[in-house]
Amino acid sequence: MIICQDDLRQESLELTASGNAAYVKLRKKAEQYQTDLSAEFSAEFSAEFSAEFSAEEFALLQNMLKRLIAPSGQSLPPVEVI
Secondary structure (H helix, E strand, O other): OOOOOOOOOOOOOOOOHHHHHHHHHHHHHHHHHHHHHHHHHHHHHHHHHHHHOOHHHHHHHHHHHHHHHOOOOOOOOOOOOO
């Protein structure tokens, strides 16, 4: 394969209507998977580490972790301190 650094051509591609529909469907599935994974992680984390922190510290830590793993542009509801 020969690559010419002086070649500045660019090509723009677009999805077909069916390709776009598949993308939207797969994106929704991926976002739901991310949300489900977040909930599963939160439950496991709660069971394992809740005794290590005060209720306020634990809620703060959970909120920070949820913000880190939330899909971009989507905010997850905050954890309530019990």
